[in-house]
Every structure is written in C-alpha cells, then in structure tokens.
Amino acid sequence: MTLTPVAPLPEHEVRVRAPGKVNLSLRVGAPGADGYHPLHTIFQAVSLYEEIVATPADDLVVTVSGTQAELVPTDETNLAWRAAAVLAEHAGVSGGVHLHLEKGVPVAGGMAGGSADAAAALLACDTLWATGLSRDDLLELAGEIGSDVPFALMGHTAVGSGRGHLLTPALTRGEFHWAFALQDRGLSTPEVYGAFDAAHGHVPSGPGTPPDDEADVPLMQALRAGDPHALGEALHNDLEPAALRLDPALAEPIAVARDAGALGVVLSGSGPTVAALGRNRQHALLVAAAITAAGVADRVVTASAPVAGARVVSTTE
Structure with missing residues (x-):
C-alpha cells in the first residue's frame, strides 16, 4: 500500500x-509647550490595507515586502516593532515574535500606513500571545x-481630537469612492x-490653542446624509x-483631479497623497485615469470608504 505524504501543519x-x-477634514491649532498641536480631524478608513503575519520567534523581528518596502525601517523605529514591544511589556510576555509586513498603503504619504502597521501588530500579537486584552485596552496602548x-x-x-488619538465614532450613510x-517622494510631517507654524507665527506655549470644530458641521451633515457632493x-x-x-x-x-470633475480634492494628512472624491465608483476610476494620463503622479489607485478597522483575517494553531 502506498501512503500519501501528509503536508506538515x-x-x-x-x-x-x-x-x-x-x-x-484636518484642523490644526497652535502648538502647546510640549510641541504637540491640538487637532480636530475627521478620519475615514479606506480600502487600502497593510497586512501583518505574526509568528512565534525568539526575538522581535520585522521583515517587509510590497510596494516601497525598501523605505520601511525594520528596527525599533518601525511602529509595528514598537507596538509589539509595548504590548509585550504591558502584558508581561517574554517571548518574541516575527512580524512580516505586506505593504499596501503608501509610505510617508499622509495615509497612516505606519499607524496601520502598528494597529495590526497590536491585534496580531494580542491574538498570538493570547493576552486577552479588551479592545479599550488595545486602544489605550495604541494611543501611546x-x-x-x-x-x-x-x-x-x-472624529479625532487632542493629538487625533481621542476618537468619537461618526454616523455615516452610504459609500464614498x-x-x-501617490508620489514616491515623501513629505516630512515635522x-x-x-512650515504651518511659520506661516501662522506660532510659538509653542501653554496648553496650545484648539482649532474651531464648529467649522466641520457641514461635513458631518454630509456624512450623515450620505451626500458625496x-x-x-x-x-x-x-x-x-x-x-x-x-x-x-x-x-x-x-x-487635474478638479478638471476631471472630482467633487472635492484634498491633501491627505501632511501629504503628499492627493485624495479626489468621485461621484461613484466609475467616476473615481475616470478621475484616476485622468491623473494617470497627465503624468502628474507616480502611481494612482482607487478605493472605497468607509471600511472596518484592524481585523484578524486568519489564524492557525
């Protein structure tokens, strides 16, 4: 009898x-004595993703693949590395972990790819190490x-306030496209x-000056109505x-995006990614095609929003 080899688990x-x-929306106040700027921002998660695969290891190791992987550090300056270290210290975990990052969000593009790595690492290590932390506990660590x-x-x-880390979920209807x-060159957030402070004559002092959050009332109304225009x-x-x-x-x-009929165009975060809102999925593709044809971006992608936050995709025991 011939036995069929069984693949290892x-x-x-x-x-x-x-x-x-x-x-x-990103509204920025004058910085406080600690150098941080009080913010009032409205975030929307988009369908461009970072993926992390976490496996047991003797030490804390980070590897990277995907677009612009060569630009991503793999030492303690990497936010995913830091997330794993913070969680291990908080939960008293002595073992290591190998974190492999698969990049799908632009590097230094104002779309929080590094922050997505950190969030994914927190959730992956929490699951791998069975630390049993609540979502609120993970959110508190995330803010650190x-x-x-x-x-x-x-x-x-x-809606984000403080440094953007204090969050209030916002009610929305529908889907936006x-x-x-994207630019291969980055922009330094600091x-x-x-440059923003220099233009406004800001000098860090006291607790800082919060921005006007009332100015975003029309935007919140648009989200609740599901009105892309x-x-x-x-x-x-x-x-x-x-x-x-x-x-x-x-x-x-x-x-170019405005000439192509985008309903609105805005720089994402501190840039350099330019975000153009389409009337629908097909129109977003047409705007993307116009930007590509004009040769004014290194890459152009489309995405829908809003989408869920960090989620476990798969796990093997």
Missing part, C-alpha cells in the same frame, strides 16, 4: 489586516504608540507642521498650503 501564525485613512494608531484599530469614520494620486464641498486641510509651499508640484494632480 503550518506553524502558529496570525494574519491581521488594517486600513489606511484619509482625513476628510502614535496619534493615528487608535483610528487604524477602530476604522470606519471617526476615492482616487488617490517639516510640514513647521456636499462632502466634496466640505473637504478641508489646514496643512495643505504648507505642504504646497514645500512641494509646489502637488498643485498639478490637484488641478
């Missing part, structure tokens, strides 16, 4: 997916790692904030003028 691994984001990390855990649409003009008119980013001063060429994809 896979080692214990956990795969987690976390989304990138677009800031529908980076301002955008809690939103990558939560996903959907949310985006074209993103430099963009520095009203949403397009309400998109806003206080950092956009500063980013354009640092990288004037970003005006080109903005102009």
Whole structure:
C-alpha cells in the first residue's frame, strides 16, 4: 500500500489586516509647550490595507515586502516593532515574535500606513500571545504608540481630537469612492507642521490653542446624509498650503483631479497623497485615469470608504 505524504501543519501564525485613512477634514491649532498641536480631524478608513503575519520567534523581528518596502525601517523605529514591544511589556510576555509586513498603503504619504502597521501588530500579537486584552485596552496602548494608531484599530469614520488619538465614532450613510494620486517622494510631517507654524507665527506655549470644530458641521451633515457632493464641498486641510509651499508640484494632480470633475480634492494628512472624491465608483476610476494620463503622479489607485478597522483575517494553531 502506498501512503500519501501528509503536508506538515503550518506553524502558529496570525494574519491581521488594517486600513489606511484619509482625513476628510484636518484642523490644526497652535502648538502647546510640549510641541504637540491640538487637532480636530475627521478620519475615514479606506480600502487600502497593510497586512501583518505574526509568528512565534525568539526575538522581535520585522521583515517587509510590497510596494516601497525598501523605505520601511525594520528596527525599533518601525511602529509595528514598537507596538509589539509595548504590548509585550504591558502584558508581561517574554517571548518574541516575527512580524512580516505586506505593504499596501503608501509610505510617508499622509495615509497612516505606519499607524496601520502598528494597529495590526497590536491585534496580531494580542491574538498570538493570547493576552486577552479588551479592545479599550488595545486602544489605550495604541494611543501611546502614535496619534493615528487608535483610528487604524477602530476604522470606519471617526472624529479625532487632542493629538487625533481621542476618537468619537461618526454616523455615516452610504459609500464614498476615492482616487488617490501617490508620489514616491515623501513629505516630512515635522517639516510640514513647521512650515504651518511659520506661516501662522506660532510659538509653542501653554496648553496650545484648539482649532474651531464648529467649522466641520457641514461635513458631518454630509456624512450623515450620505451626500458625496456636499462632502466634496466640505473637504478641508489646514496643512495643505504648507505642504504646497514645500512641494509646489502637488498643485498639478490637484488641478487635474478638479478638471476631471472630482467633487472635492484634498491633501491627505501632511501629504503628499492627493485624495479626489468621485461621484461613484466609475467616476473615481475616470478621475484616476485622468491623473494617470497627465503624468502628474507616480502611481494612482482607487478605493472605497468607509471600511472596518484592524481585523484578524486568519489564524492557525
């Protein structure tokens, strides 16, 4: 009798997916003495994803594949590495982990790819190590790692305050469709904030000056109504003028997207990604095609929103 070889069982691994984001509105106050800027922002999670596969290891190891993988550090400056270290210390875990990052969100593009990595790493390690932390516990740890990390855990649409890490879920209807003009060159977030402060004569002092959150009432109404036309008119980013001063060429994809009939165009976060809102999925594809044809972006992708936050995709024992 001939026996059929049995494939070995896979080692214990956990795969987690976390989304990138677009800031529908980003309002920035004057910095406090600690250097942080009080923010009022409205996040929306988009269907561009980071995936992390976590497997047991003797030490904490990070490897990376995917678009722009060569730009991603694999040491303790990587947010996923830091997330695993923070969780291990908090939960008293002595074992290591191998985190393999599969990049799907632009690097240094203002879409929180690094924060999505951190959120995915938190959830993956929590599952792998069976630490049993609640979602609230994970959100608190996420806020220690980076301002955008809690939103990558939560996903959907949310209002952020403080450094952007204090979140309130936002009610929305329907689905929105985006074209993103991506650049291989990055923009330094500290430099963009520095240019913003210089333009407004800001000097860090006291607790900082919160921005006007009432200005986003029309945007919130547009989300609740599921009205892409009203949403397009309400998109806003206080950092956009500063980013354009640092990288004037970003005006080109903005102009092309507007000429292609985008309902609204906004820089995502501190840039350099330009987000253009379409009337529907097909229109977003047409806007993307116009940007591609004009040659004003290194890559162009489309995505829908809102989507869920970090989720376990698969796990093997």
